[in-house]
Amino acid sequence: DVKVTQSSRYLVKxxxxxxxLECVQDMDHENMxxxxxxxxLGLRLIYFSYDVKMKEKGDIPEGYSVSREKKxxxxxxxxxxxxxxxxxxxxxxxxxxxxxxEQFFGPGTRLTVL
Amino acid sequence: xxxxxxxxxxxxxEGRAANLPCNHSTISGNEYVYWYRQIHSQGPQYIIHGLKxxxxxxxxxxxxxxxxxxxxxxxxxxxxxxxAVYYCIVRTRGGATNKLIFGTGTLLAVQP
Numbered sequence: 001d002v003k004v005t006q007s008s009r010y011l012v013k014x015x016x017x018x019x020x021l022e023c024v025q026d027m028d029h030e031n032m033x034x035x036x037x038x039x040x041l042g043l044r045l046i047y048f049s050y051d052v053k054m055k056e057k058g059d060i061p062e063g064y065s066v067s068r069e070k071k072x073x074x075x076x077x078x079x080x081x082x083x084x085x086x087x088x089x090x091x092x093x094x095x096x097x098x099x100x101x102e103q104f105f106g107p108g109t110r111l112t113v114l
Numbered sequence: 115x116x117x118x119x120x121x122x123x124x125x126x127x128e129g130r131a132a133n134l135p136c137n138h139s140t141i142s143g144n145e146y147v148y149w150y151r152q153i154h155s156q157g158p159q160y161i162i163h164g165l166k167x168x169x170x171x172x173x174x175x176x177x178x179x180x181x182x183x184x185x186x187x188x189x190x191x192x193x194x195x196x197x198a199v200y201y202c203i204v205r206t207r208g209g210a211t212n213k214l215i216f217g218t219g220t221l222l223a224v225q226p
Contacts, residue, residue: 004157035216042201043158043216090157092214101207102148103214105157 003027004106006091012112019078021109023091030095032074033103034058034066037088049074081113118202123221126196132189134220136202139183144206147178148214149187151198158201158216161187192224 007022025032033048035058045058047066055066063085067075074093078085088110092103119137126132138147148163162169162176164185169176175188189196201219 040218042218043214045214092157102160102163103158105159108155108157 004091004093004104006089006106006109008109009107010110010112012114013078013081014114015082017078017081017113019081019111019113021076021078021089021091021111023074023076023093023106024072025074025091025093025104026072027093027095027104028071029093029104030071031093031103032068033092033094034064034074034076035090035092036060037090037108043090046076081111083113085111086113087111118204118217120200120202120217120220122218123223125223125225126189126192128194128224128226129191132192132196132222132224134187134189134200134202134222135184136187137184138202138204141182141204142206145204146207147176147182147185148203148205149174149176150201150203150214150216151196152201152219153195153198161200189222192222194224194226196222197224198222 004025013019031050034046035043037043044060046064049055049068052071065077088108090108091106094103146163146165149161150158152158161173164176178185199219199221201216
């Protein structure tokens with residue numbers, strides 16, 4: 001069974017802290033994505049990566065950075081957490097192999113910044 | 115990317131077919147229609163996609179009108195576990211930047 005896992009389901013941090021959100025997929029997918037989801041705004045793309053060490057900005061990259069040192073792992077970093085980064089964070093992965101490119105999502109991390 | 119319009123909410127009786135509409139009047143010729151759903155407190159889940167022909171898989175059927183300006187997702191025998199927000203998305207396929215743009219979707223409530 002295909003799987004995308006995220007390091008935490010719930011996380012509480014203080015303003016100014018450095019926060020790491022980890023995502024791991026076991027499907028050998030080349031593409032990985034980080035979204036955040038807020039009520040009334042739907043899912044918004046923060047960053048994505050289409051290969052190891054490659055990264056591209058999404059629609060709302062400000063205040064975030066990412067790291068992809070291994071194919072299966074994609075990390076989202078909040079350099080200095082702020083209260084407006086309180087949100088649900090979703091990781092996804094996909095591949096174009098076999099003509100299918102649907103995205104598989106992890107369970108999400110609900111981050112609260114106090 | 116083309117935008118989609120969906121009703122904010124729908125009800126369906128358990129065991130009956132759920133028909134979820136989506137309007138995408140500005141869809142381009144190379145854009146596909148994708149459906150995802152998100153059950154409460156879970157990540158989104160892919161359901162089905164299509165270009166212009168009707169599609170069916172183990173989860174649902176997708177009916178796309180001939181002019182491709184609208185489509186309907188059909189869950190043939192809805193169960194309580196199908197209660198979720200359903201997202202209709204139009205996008206091109208493939209390429210390195212195959213990001214999804216989610217709108218606010220339709221909250222389907224399956225009633226016992």
